[in-house]
Amino acid sequence: MIVRISTESQYKLGDDASEELNDLDNQVVAAVDAGDEDRFHELFEQMLDLIRRAGQPLDEDELAESDVILPPPDTSFVEAAAEFTGEGLIPD
């Protein structure tokens, strides 16, 4: 699947890594719900790390839509929480 880290790049991710990413993503949501800022940063870092490590950067000349778009690497806890309350990083 194709994953984008916002403000960074798009990557191609294999099935195993995709599953791992999905698992981390669920844990991130749980950390945000629990208001656990440290845990959020830790897990979000792990997600970014996984994509950068296991993913293959998409060629410059490839025009593909991403399957998943992650928030920017410098997303704050407040911004992450806003993602789930409808405010979001990207205003309408």
Add this chain to the structure above:
Amino acid sequence: MPGIGGRMSTVIKAKISKMLDRAEDPGETLEYSYQKQMELLQNVKKGVADVVTSKKRLQLQQQKLEQQVVKLDTQARQALSQGREDLARTALERKQFAQTELQSLDQQVAELESQQAGLIEKEQKMRSKIEQFRTKKEVIKAQYSAAEAQVKISEAASGVGEEMADVGLAMQRALDKTENMRARANAMDELEAAGAFDDQLSLTAGQDEIDRELHQLTSQGAVDDDLARLKAELGQGAPPQQSLESGESLESGEQERKA
């Protein structure tokens, strides 16, 4: 993916399709998004210029503060050699404050530099995607039937649309950060205008509002250490490793002069 990735994807995709839906046929979609792409590139250029302007301003403040640190240290030395520990302490408090500000400025300049580099990189990536989109557009027109072309074109347009949304987001974040730093830079200029880094030490130490604020802001331990260091250099008082209590270890002669 239902989590944070899913949420972000949904929001961005909704925005892209809203943007692309404005045109009714594929040809128009192409023209419309191409025009949008060009506008966005112009905006990114402006964004980069904005970041550079803010960076230059911070660098100017850095230079001024560096000069102040040297000046204040010299003044503290002079004050101490004339037995005016009170003035020396004020100068060192101001120096300490200036140094703290300098550290924070260093970080801010580094941050802006990375924002600038990031934006330039995004701009180049965007250019290459636009080029790709242009080529693809011609190929699609030449090779496919109208119905197929429509599908192919919306795929390409979604891909380039996502890149556009991303460049837009990167720029927004860079500008927000720049804006915060500009507000800080303004505050620093005001502080400077109010005399926080004033080199006129004719002011009675600890008497005005700024000195009281500085006294609260600066680390007294660091000021004490700095004072002890100067004293040791001038051959007065205790050696630097022994921290001084405010004014108490002054020799009696100095206390008389001070009083």
